[in-house]
Amino acid sequence: xxxxxxxxxSIRRIPFLRTRPANExxxxxxxxxxxxxxxxxxxxxxxxxxxxxxxxxxxxxxxxFHFVGFSNFLALLGDRSFLKALSNTALYVxxxxxxxxxxxxxxALLIEADKSLRAFYQAAHFLPFMATLTAMAVVxxxxxxxxxxxxxxxxxxxxxxxxxxxxxxxxVLPTLALIGVWQNIGFAMILFAAGLKAIPVDLYDAADxxxxxxxxxxxxxxxxxxxxxxxxxxxxxxxxxxxEIFDIVKILTNGGPNGxxxxxxxxxxxxxxxxxxxxxxxxxxxxxxxxxxxxxLMQARIFDGRVHY
Amino acid sequence: MTSLAIEQxxxxxxxxxxxxxxxxxxxxxxxxxxxxxxxxLRNVSLEIEKGEFLTLLGPSGCGKSTLLRIIAxxxxxxxxxxxxxxxxxxxxRPKGRDVAMVFQSYALYPHMTAAANMxxxxxxxxxxxxxxxxxxxxxxxxxTKIEAEIANEVSQVAAAIGIDHxxxxxxxxxxxxxxQRVAVGRAMVRHPSVFLMDEPLSSLDAKLRVQxxxxxxxxxxxxxxxxxxxxxxxxxxxxxxxxxxxxxxxxILQVASPVEIYAAPANIGVAEFVGSxxxxxxxxxxxxxxxxxxxxxxxxxxxxxxxxxxxxxxxRPEAFQIAPRAEAGALTGITRTVEHMGAxxxxxxxxxxxxxxxxxxxxxxxxPNLAPGQRLHLTAQPERILVFDESGVRxxxxxxxxxxxxx
Amino acid sequence: xxGRTLSLRHKVGRHAVLLTSSLIVLFPFIWMASLSLKPPGxxxxxxxxxxxxxxxxxxNYTKAxxxxxxxxxxxxxxIVCSAVLVLQITTSTLAAYALAKIPFKGRDxxxxxxxxxxxxxxxxxxxxxxILFYNxxxxxxxxxxxxxYAVSPFGIFLFRQFFRSISDEVVHAAxxxxxxxxxxxxxxxxxxxxxxxxxxxxxxxxxxxxDLFWPLIAVSDQKLMPPALGVLAFRxxxxxxxxxxxxxxxxxxxAPLLVAFVSSQRRVIDGLxxxxxxxx
Numbered sequence: 001x002x003x004x005x006x007x008x009x010s011i012r013r014i015p016f017l018r019t020r021p022a023n024e025x026x027x028x029x030x031x032x033x034x035x036x037x038x039x040x041x042x043x044x045x046x047x048x049x050x051x052x053x054x055x056x057x058x059x060x061x062x063x064x065f066h067f068v069g070f071s072n073f074l075a076l077l078g079d080r081s082f083l084k085a086l087s088n089t090a091l092y093v094x095x096x097x098x099x100x101x102x103x104x105x106x107x108a109l110l111i112e113a114d115k116s117l118r119a120f121y122q123a124a125h126f127l128p129f130m131a132t133l134t135a136m137a138v139v140x141x142x143x144x145x146x147x148x149x150x151x152x153x154x155x156x157x158x159x160x161x162x163x164x165x166x167x168x169x170x171x172v173l174p175t176l177a178l179i180g181v182w183q184n185i186g187f188a189m190i191l192f193a194a195g196l197k198a199i200p201v202d203l204y205d206a207a208d209x210x211x212x213x214x215x216x217x218x219x220x221x222x223x224x225x226x227x228x229x230x231x232x233x234x235x236x237x238x239x240x241x242x243x244e245i246f247d248i249v250k251i252l253t254n255g256g257p258n259g260x261x262x263x264x265x266x267x268x269x270x271x272x273x274x275x276x277x278x279x280x281x282x283x284x285x286x287x288x289x290x291x292x293x294x295x296x297l298m299q300a301r302i303f304d305g306r307v308h309y
Numbered sequence: 310m311t312s313l314a315i316e317q318x319x320x321x322x323x324x325x326x327x328x329x330x331x332x333x334x335x336x337x338x339x340x341x342x343x344x345x346x347x348x349x350l351r352n353v354s355l356e357i358e359k360g361e362f363l364t365l366l367g368p369s370g371c372g373k374s375t376l377l378r379i380i381a382x383x384x385x386x387x388x389x390x391x392x393x394x395x396x397x398x399x400x401x402r403p404k405g406r407d408v409a410m411v412f413q414s415y416a417l418y419p420h421m422t423a424a425a426n427m428x429x430x431x432x433x434x435x436x437x438x439x440x441x442x443x444x445x446x447x448x449x450x451x452x453t454k455i456e457a458e459i460a461n462e463v464s465q466v467a468a469a470i471g472i473d474h475x476x477x478x479x480x481x482x483x484x485x486x487x488x489q490r491v492a493v494g495r496a497m498v499r500h501p502s503v504f505l506m507d508e509p510l511s512s513l514d515a516k517l518r519v520q521x522x523x524x525x526x527x528x529x530x531x532x533x534x535x536x537x538x539x540x541x542x543x544x545x546x547x548x549x550x551x552x553x554x555x556x557x558x559x560x561i562l563q564v565a566s567p568v569e570i571y572a573a574p575a576n577i578g579v580a581e582f583v584g585s586x587x588x589x590x591x592x593x594x595x596x597x598x599x600x601x602x603x604x605x606x607x608x609x610x611x612x613x614x615x616x617x618x619x620x621x622x623x624x625r626p627e628a629f630q631i632a633p634r635a636e637a638g639a640l641t642g643i644t645r646t647v648e649h650m651g652a653x654x655x656x657x658x659x660x661x662x663x664x665x666x667x668x669x670x671x672x673x674x675x676x677p678n679l680a681p682g683q684r685l686h687l688t689a690q691p692e693r694i695l696v697f698d699e700s701g702v703r704x705x706x707x708x709x710x711x712x713x714x715x716x
Numbered sequence: 717x718x719g720r721t722l723s724l725r726h727k728v729g730r731h732a733v734l735l736t737s738s739l740i741v742l743f744p745f746i747w748m749a750s751l752s753l754k755p756p757g758x759x760x761x762x763x764x765x766x767x768x769x770x771x772x773x774x775x776n777y778t779k780a781x782x783x784x785x786x787x788x789x790x791x792x793x794x795i796v797c798s799a800v801l802v803l804q805i806t807t808s809t810l811a812a813y814a815l816a817k818i819p820f821k822g823r824d825x826x827x828x829x830x831x832x833x834x835x836x837x838x839x840x841x842x843x844x845x846x847i848l849f850y851n852x853x854x855x856x857x858x859x860x861x862x863x864x865y866a867v868s869p870f871g872i873f874l875f876r877q878f879f880r881s882i883s884d885e886v887v888h889a890a891x892x893x894x895x896x897x898x899x900x901x902x903x904x905x906x907x908x909x910x911x912x913x914x915x916x917x918x919x920x921x922x923x924x925x926x927d928l929f930w931p932l933i934a935v936s937d938q939k940l941m942p943p944a945l946g947v948l949a950f951r952x953x954x955x956x957x958x959x960x961x962x963x964x965x966x967x968x969x970x971a972p973l974l975v976a977f978v979s980s981q982r983r984v985i986d987g988l989x990x991x992x993x994x995x996x
Contacts, residue, residue: 025821028823032815036811036826036829039829039830042845043833046841050844113730114721114727122985125737127741130974131970132970134928134945136966138951138966150764153762186741202414205383206416206417206495207418208382208383209404209410212433250932251951268839272842272846273846286840288837289836293837296835296837
C-alpha cells in the first residue's frame with residue numbers, strides 16, 4: 001500500500017486520509033464529526049434547553065430563573081387564548097386535510113388517466129406549492145378584500161353572500177383553510193400520482209380478464225386498495241403541514257380577530273418573541289414537539305411499511 | 310421475496326376431476342400490429358386446434374406476447390381478426406371472450422387472500438353490482454348462497470392444485486411457486502375454453518421450473534381446454550407442446566410439432582433457435598446435385614440442389630460420427646475445448662477451411678482422453694444433414710422449398 | 717394509468733374538468749401579475765379586466781424595488797439558500813458516506829442519533845437558538861440565517877440510504893486504486909448520486925427560499941431579509957395598502973422559483989417523489 005502513485009506528498013502525510021484499514025475508524029469519525037457537532041450545537045442542545053426552559057419561569061433578559069415544575073403547563077391548560085389556539089389548529093387541520101387529500105386524489109386520478117397535457121396539468125396544480133406562501137397570501141388578501149376584492153365583486157353579481165372574509169370571526173379560519181388547501185393540493189396530487197404509477201400494469205390486465213370492467217370497479221378492486229399505504233402517508237404529511245401553519249396567519253390576520261385565527265405556531269411566536277415569556281413559550285414549544293413527533297413517528301412507520309406488498 | 314429452501318414436490322394429479330371443460334378453436338387471421346413506428350406483428354395467421362397445447366416460441370421482441378395479448382383482448386390489433394370458438398371476438402372485451410390468463414408476474418391482487426384472488430372472477434360474473442357492495446350486498450337475497458357456491462368451487466380447484474392450505478394467505482406470504490399456483494387456480498376456476506399463459510415459469514428457479522413444466526402439462530391433460538403458451542425457453546416449448554409456432558421479428562417462421570421443428574426446420578432461423586448447443590451452419594457451393602463444397606470438404610447430402618447454387622448445410626452436434634482417418638467428405642479439425650457433461654461431451658473444433666469452430670457431441674468412450682490439440686476426423690450421414698438454400702429456406706428431399714407451414 | 721385509452725367522450729370530459737381546475741388554481745398568479753401592472757385607480761375599480769388600460773408596470777415594479785429593496789431580498793434568498801445547500805450537502809454526504817461505507821465503532825449509535833434528529837421539527841428550536849445567537853452576538857447576521865440549517869439529518873438519512881445501494885466493490889476498487897476516502901466521496905460517489913442530490917436540493921431550496929418563521933425571529937435588519945420576510949416587512953409598512961407595488965413585489969419573489977420549476981419540472985417532481993432505493 002505504500003507505493004501509491006499520483007497522491008501528492010502533502011496528503012500522504014495526513015494520516016487519516018490515507019487508505020489504511022487501521023485508520024478506518026479515524027476516517028469514520030472525521031467524516032461524521034462536522035455533522036455530529038452541528039447537530040449537537042444546533043439541534044440537541046437547543047432541544048434539551050427548550051425542554052428544560054419549559055419547567056422554569058424565565059423571562060427573557062431576566063438575570064435568574066427558578067424551576068417551577070409543571071406550573072407552566074398547568075397555566076396553559078387554563079389559558080383561554082392558548083386553548084383557543086389549540087382548538088383553532090385542530091379545526092384548521094380537520095378542514096384542510098380531507099379537502100386536500102380528496103381533491104389531490106381526484107386530480108391525480110384524472111391527470112394520470114390520459115397522457116394528453118399531463119405535464120401541463122401537473123405543473124398548473126403544483127405551482128401554488130412552490131410559490132412563497134407569504135407572497136401569495138397577500139394576493140389572496142387582495143382577492144378577498146371586502147369591497148374591492150374580486151371574490152366579493154363576483155359574489156355580489158351572482159347574488160351569493162359576501163363577508164369580510166379575513167376580518168369576520170366566523171369566516172376567517174375557513175378562509176385560511178381554503179388558502180391552505182389551495183397551496184397543498186398539488187403536493188397531494190403529486191404523491192398520489194407517484195403511488196398510481198407504482199401500481200403494476202399487470203394488475204389492470206388481470207382485472208380486465210377477471211371481468212373488472214368499469215372504472216368504478218377498477219377503482220374499488222385495484223386502484224384504491226393499492227393506494228392504501230400512499231393514502232396514509234399523504235394524510236399524515238398533509239396533516240403535519242397543516243399543523244405547522246404560520247405564514248398565512250402571521251401576514252394576514254396575526255391571529256385575529258380576537259384570536260379567531262390564532263394557531264399553535266402563532267401563539268408560540270407571540271408568547272416567546274413578543275411577550276418574551278421564555279418559560280411559557282417553551283412550554284408551548286414542548287406541547288408542539290410532542291404532537292409533531294407523534295405525527296412524524298406515525299409517518300415514518302408507514303413510510304417504512306410502504307412497500308409491504 | 311421469501312426464499313424457501315426446497316419446494317417440496319406436491320402430488321398434483323388429484324383424483325378429483327373438475328367439471329368438464331369445453332375447449333375452443335382459436336383462429337388468428339392476418340393480424341398486424343404496430344406501436345408507433347415499430348411494426349410488432351406482420352400479417353400473422355395461425356389456427357389453433359380445439360384442446361391443443363400450442364406454444365409461441367421466440368426471442369424477446371418477436372411479438373409473441375403481443376399476439377397473446379391480442380387474443381386475450383388486452384390489446385387491439387390494427388388489422389386482422391381473432392376468432393374464438395365460432396365467434397369473431399374483435400369487438401368483445403376480455404371478460405366476454407371466455408379466456409383466462411396467467412401472467413409472468415402472476416398479477417395477484419396483493420391486498421386479497423389467495424381465496425379472494427381466485428374467487429374474484431366468479432364474483433364479478435355471478436354477483437350484480439349491488440350484491441358486490443361490501444356491507445349492503447350481504448343483505449340482499451341470494452348473495453350468501455352464491456358466495457357459498459363460489460367458495461366451494463374455489464376450494465375444489467385449490468385442492469386439485471394443492472394449495473387448499475394456503476387459501477387464507479396473502480400473496481406476500483406465499484413463495485414464488487405457490488403464487489404461481491394461485492395464479493393458475495384463478496384461471497382455472499372459470500373453466501374457460503382457452504388458457505393463455507405468458508411466460509409463467511420464467512420467474513421460478515430452474516428446479517421448480519422443471520417440476521412446474523410437467524404439472525402444467527398434467528393440467529392441460531386433465532382440463533382439456535385449449536392452451537396458448539408463450540415462452541422464449543425452447544426446453545419448455547419442446548417438452549410441453551402439441552405444436553410449436555416459432556416466431557421472429559413479428560412473423561411466424563414455422564408451426565409444427567416439436568419433433569418436426571427439430572428434425573425438419575423450415576428455415577435457418579428455426580434451426581438456429583431450437584436445439585442446444587446451436588446447430589453448426591456451414592455455407593458452401595453446390596458442386597453437383599447431391600454434393601456441396603464447404604471449403605473444408607465436399608459433403609454428400611440427400612436432397613437435390615440446383616448445381617452451382619449457394620447453399621448452407623446444417624449439422625447438429627449429435628449428427629457427427631468419428632472417422633478413423635481422413636477421408637473424402639470428412640471434416641478434419643483440431644480440438645480447441647472440451648466440455649465434459651458426464652454422460653456425453655461437447656468438443657469445439659477448429660476446422661481447416663472453416664471460419665467458425667464446430668461443436669460436436671461425442672461419447673467419452675469413443676474418444677477416451679480427448680484433449681485440446683487433438684486431431685479428429687468427423688463425418689455425418691447425408692440423411693441427418695439439413696440443407697438450406699440461399700434465402701435460408703430448407704430444401705426438402707422432394708427438392709421443393711420445404712414446408713413453411715403456417716396453417 | 718391503466719394502459720387503457722379513454723373514449724373520446726371521457727377524454728373531452730377530463731380536459732373540461734382539468735382545464736377548469738387549472739384555471740381556478742392558477743388564477744391567483746394571473747391576478748397577481750395583472751394587479752402589478754395596474755395603476756391604483758384601476759385596482760380599486762369595479763369590473764373585471766386582466767390587462768390594464770394604463771400600464772403601470774414601471775411604476776409599480778420600481779416602487780417595489782426601491783421603497784423596499786426587493787432586489788436585495790432576492791439576493792439574500794440566493795445567498796442563504798446557496799450557503800445552506802452547500803453546507804448541507806458537504807456535511808450530509810460525508811456523514812452519510814461514513815455511515816454507509818466505513819465500518820467504525822459507534823456507527824450504529826450515530827445513525828440512531830440521526831434518525832431521532834429527523835423527528836425534531838425545526839420550529840421548536842427557534843426559542844433556544846434565538847437565545848444562543850443573542851448570547852454569542854450573531855443575531856441579525858447571515859450566520860444566524862444559515863447556521864441552524866447547516867446540517868440536515870434528513871439529508872444524511874437520504875444519502876446514506878442511497879450510498880448503501882451503491883455496491884461496496886466500487887469503493888474497494890477505488891481504495892485499491894489508491895484514492896483517499898475524501899477523493900472517493902467527491903470523485904466517485906457524488907457523481908453517481910445525481911438523483912438524491914437533485915431530490916435533496918429541491919427540498920432544501922424550496923423550503924428555505926419560502927421560510928418565514930426563523931428569519932422573522934433571527935433578523936430585523938432590512939438589509940438581511942430573505943424574500944418571505946421582505947414581503948411581510950413591506951406589507952406591514954404599507955399603511956393604506958398600495959396593492960400595485962405589493963403585487964409587483966409578490967411577483968418578484970415568486971417568479972424565480974416558478975421559472976425554475978417550469979424549466980425543470982420533471983426533475984423537481986421526481987425529486988419530491990424520490991424514494992430511496994431498496995436495500996441490497
